[in-house]
Amino acid sequence: MWSLTLCMTDDHPLYDRRVQVLIGLLGPTVIGIFGIVVFDGIVRWSALGIAVVGAIVMPYALRVALENTKQRMAEDDEDNVST
Secondary structure (H helix, E strand, O other): OOOHHHHOOOOOHHHOHHHHHHHHHHHHHHHHHHHHHHOOOHHHHHHHHHHHHHHHHHHHHHHHHHHHHHHHHHHHHHHHHHO
């Protein structure tokens, strides 16, 4: 199974907390700007609410995904060593 995990070492940029936060904030920032510029009324506030929730959840979700990937890679390495 080939995936992005082949190049995920401890010195990979995605393991840097600052990169995780910046990537996680990119989408909500675009949603927020789009909501302010394009929408009006309740739709604007809904878009801004979605952006705020995304800004809180996305960096955390990225960190958890990377930790799970790292753990899975370690388990795969252990399995390959034992055979």
